[in-house]
Amino acid sequence: MAEKEVPLTAVKVEALVVLKIIKHCSQTFPTTATGSIVGLDVGSTLEITNTFPFPVVEMPAESHFDNTAPKPNPAAAAPRAKANTAYQAEMIRMLREVNVDANNVGWYTSANMGNFVNMNVIENQFFYQKEMNERTVALVHDPSRSSQGSLSLRAFRLSPKFMAAFKDNKFNSEELQKSNLRYQDILIELPVEIHNSHLITSFLHQLQNQTARSGPTELPASLAALESSTFAKQPILAPNFDNLSLSIDPFLEKNCDLLLESIETHHTETSNYQYYQRSLAREQAKITAWQTKRKAENATRATLKQPALPEDEWQRLFKLPQEPSRLDSMLNSRQVEQYARQIDSFVSSTTGKMFAVKGNLLPGEIAK
Amino acid sequence: MAESDSFLHLARPLGPLLAGSAPTTAPLNVGIQPQALFSILDHSLRRNADQERVIGTLLGTRSEDGTEVEIRSTFAVGHTETTDQVEVDMEYQKQMLALHLKANPREVLVGWYATSSELNTFSALIQNFYSGQGDGTWPHPAVHLTVSTEAGKDIETRAYISAPVGVTAERAADSAAFIPVPHEIRYGEAEKSGLEAVAAARDAEERSTTLFTDIEALERAVEEVLGMIDRVSRYVESVMDEEAPASIALGQFLLNALALAPKVEPADVERDFNNHIQDVLVVSYLANTIRTQMELSNRLATAQLTLGGESTNAESGGAQRGQRGKGGGRGGHQRNQERNAEEARA
Numbered sequence: 128m129a130e131k132e133v134p135l136t137a138v139k140v141e142a143l144v145v146l147k148i149i150k151h152c153s154q155t156f157p158t159t160a161t162g163s164i165v166g167l168d169v170g171s172t173l174e175i176t177n178t179f180p181f182p183v184v185e186m187p188a189e190s191h192f193d194n195t196a197p198k199p200n201p202a203a204a205a206p207r208a209k210a211n212t213a214y215q216a217e218m219i220r221m222l223r224e225v226n227v228d229a230n231n232v233g234w235y236t237s238a239n240m241g242n243f244v245n246m247n248v249i250e251n252q253f254f255y256q257k258e259m260n261e262r263t264v265a266l267v268h269d270p271s272r273s274s275q276g277s278l279s280l281r282a283f284r285l286s287p288k289f290m291a292a293f294k295d296n297k298f299n300s301e302e303l304q305k306s307n308l309r310y311q312d313i314l315i316e317l318p319v320e321i322h323n324s325h326l327i328t329s330f331l332h333q334l335q336n337q338t339a340r341s342g343p344t345e346l347p348a349s350l351a352a353l354e355s356s357t358f359a360k361q362p363i364l365a366p367n368f369d370n371l372s373l374s375i376d377p378f379l380e381k382n383c384d385l386l387l388e389s390i391e392t393h394h395t396e397t398s399n400y401q402y403y404q405r406s407l408a409r410e411q412a413k414i415t416a417w418q419t420k421r422k423a424e425n426a427t428r429a430t431l432k433q434p435a436l437p438e439d440e441w442q443r444l445f446k447l448p449q450e451p452s453r454l455d456s457m458l459n460s461r462q463v464e465q466y467a468r469q470i471d472s473f474v475s476s477t478t479g480k481m482f483a484v485k486g487n488l489l490p491g492e493i494a495k
Numbered sequence: 496m497a498e499s500d501s502f503l504h505l506a507r508p509l510g511p512l513l514a515g516s517a518p519t520t521a522p523l524n525v526g527i528q529p530q531a532l533f534s535i536l537d538h539s540l541r542r543n544a545d546q547e548r549v550i551g552t553l554l555g556t557r558s559e560d561g562t563e564v565e566i567r568s569t570f571a572v573g574h575t576e577t578t579d580q581v582e583v584d585m586e587y588q589k590q591m592l593a594l595h596l597k598a599n600p601r602e603v604l605v606g607w608y609a610t611s612s613e614l615n616t617f618s619a620l621i622q623n624f625y626s627g628q629g630d631g632t633w634p635h636p637a638v639h640l641t642v643s644t645e646a647g648k649d650i651e652t653r654a655y656i657s658a659p660v661g662v663t664a665e666r667a668a669d670s671a672a673f674i675p676v677p678h679e680i681r682y683g684e685a686e687k688s689g690l691e692a693v694a695a696a697r698d699a700e701e702r703s704t705t706l707f708t709d710i711e712a713l714e715r716a717v718e719e720v721l722g723m724i725d726r727v728s729r730y731v732e733s734v735m736d737e738e739a740p741a742s743i744a745l746g747q748f749l750l751n752a753l754a755l756a757p758k759v760e761p762a763d764v765e766r767d768f769n770n771h772i773q774d775v776l777v778v779s780y781l782a783n784t785i786r787t788q789m790e791l792s793n794r795l796a797t798a799q800l801t802l803g804g805e806s807t808n809a810e811s812g813g814a815q816r817g818q819r820g821k822g823g824g825r826g827g828h829q830r831n832q833e834r835n836a837e838e839a840r841a
Binding site: 331453 | 528529530532533534536537538539540541542543549567568570571572573584587590591594597598599644649650680683684685686688689690691692693694695696697702703704705706707708709710711712713716717720743744747748751757759761764765768771772774775776778779781782783785786789790792793796
């Protein structure tokens with residue numbers, strides 16, 4: 128199809144989807160929640176019009192025994208689990224009957240302080256882009272960042288370059304150098320737009336006007352009457368004043384923890400690589416030694432007029448170590464970049480707030 | 496909205512009570528979460544052109560004693576209505592319910608919704624189906640939520656439970672007395688920022704908006720606060736000029752609000768400010784340093800092969816260098832964290 132050629136450039140999310148995702152993610156927080164999103168693909172925009180959560184299959188207890196690695200999260204792997212593909216197909220079939228846009232356009236996941244760049248996400252999105260439909264996105268909602276103030280909902284896709292590399296698992300240095308794949312190229316972020324239907328727009332206006340419409344009110348008789356009246360309650364759609372809060376330490380601490388974790392990962396990856404380098408060098412030294420020995424032997428045999436021994440037998444005798452995949456360290460770099468951006472954005476608003484507070488409490492300072 | 500309606504709730508047994516079959520009609524409070532309401536509105540938009548109203552199932556939680564019901568999510572159920580009969584896709588409802596419960600094991604069936612305020616015989620039939628034994632909500636009453644979506648009129652939401660009515664059991668099967676119950680829209684902390692973003696699209700012509708960055712959100716909040724302060728000070732001024740009626744209660748309220756301003760010594764402010772701003776900036780600086788170091792070390796690890804024979808040396812050297820730098824970064828980092836922790840303790 129001709130329109131298939133247009134690359135996706137934007138994601139339009141219905142208000143309903145936003146709220147449903149928020150509900151699901153905050154319910155299960157801090158464990159990861161995942162679900163499927165359905166919608167329409169219009170030109171270069173992907174319109175997401177509905178969503179449903181994936182069931183979490185409880186792992187039987189015995190599968191946790193042999194685990195040295197961190198506890199596997201069944202929900203994180205859910206989007207590509209076999210049982211869920213069936214669930215999703217069934218659900219979409221049901222939704223079609225009630226006129227919902229029944230095209231699978233991707234999946235969503237929740238994150239905690241932006242720690243979503245990991246193998247699970249990559250594998251899920253790879254699965255979607257490869258098996259289901261090329262034009263799918265992963266929506267990432269971050270409940271912990273949303274509670275800081277502004278809503279954090281982002282859409283990601285895997286770049287075609289990364290798709291190609293991931294398919295053949297080409298992540299050794301040589302291939303990476305050839306393809307010039309960098310960590311910035313793993314995920315492409317698409318701008319997210321929130322869209323309301325007419326009904327919802329009118330409903331929101333109505334909510335807003337509810338108090339205004341009742342006309343001028345009597346002045347309250349007493350303080351208690353004022354505090355218990357409807358005006359004292361927070362209106363539903365008032366802007367969120369949470370982002371005026373000055374408690375910054377928890378956020379910074381959490382971010383520091385995450386960064387330290389990333390450094391640990393990086394450290395492990397580097398030591399792995401160094402180990403590989405050392406063993407490679409050792410093997411190569413052995414091979415060279417063997418080759419010189421064989422050459423010398425052949426030279427003596429030549430003087431003795433004996434047939435020369437084959438010189439390429441080393442390929443059978445020695446095994447070069449496998450180069451560790453660079454993928455993990457690439458993902459880690461991407462993750463650290465994510466943290467750094469997040470901290471930057473946080474710092475930019477925090478410094479503003481702090482100077483404002485200082486200016487307020489010490490009015491004289493400003494005049495100076 | 497139905498909140499403005501007032502009604503008197505009389506709990507009384509009505510109609511022939513088959514032993515133990517009638518759900519209780521005790522009054523209850525209904526809380527509706529915004530996403531449930533939004534999906535009802537969405538369903539209403541997606542109805543077939545010839546359909547007057549659409550119905551669907553309400554899911555949510557019920558408190559122990561059954562007096563509090565919270566509607567958390569909904570799904571649409573197909574139905575056809577003609578002048579003399581109604582057909583609800585029971586099979587669909589059952590399958591969908593099973594699918595839904597798989598993903599949300601904590602939610603239960605609490606009732607059904609319709610997108611018109613009208614209550615008729617069919618409503619009673621459907622209501623009896625939902626509140627019945629077996630697949631229904633029995634022994635709890637089924638909640639019926641109506642959301643009118645008529646063009647040109649306000650969206651009205653009403654909640655009802657039903658009591659059986661009718662002289663014989665046969666008559667009772669297709670009739671019900673709908674009893675209005677109080678309801679309200681409840682939204683949690685988590686939804687606040689989502690609703691804010693959704694509400695931002697409210698006044699836009701194309702009904703859409705982009706998401707805010709942190710700093711934009713801050714700007715909006717500050718502007719809003721400034722606007723409110725302006726309004727209050729205008730009011731106070733007009734009271735002082737004797738243009739607006741004064742109110743002791745309002746005065747007290749404002750005074751209380753003003754009293755919330757903390758009294759801190761300038762030196763303390765200065766100290767706390769300096770400590771915090773340093774923390775913030777140091778963390779930001781370190782985060783970016785770590786990012787650069789990691790990128791550098793990865794770049795050196797992958798991009799060295801062009802140097803040919805020297806590659807191995809150059810690479811390991813690069814990796815080590817990267818690591819050493821990182822070590823320094825980490826040390827600094829931990830120190831900083833310790834300081835943070837100390838402050839938190841203090």
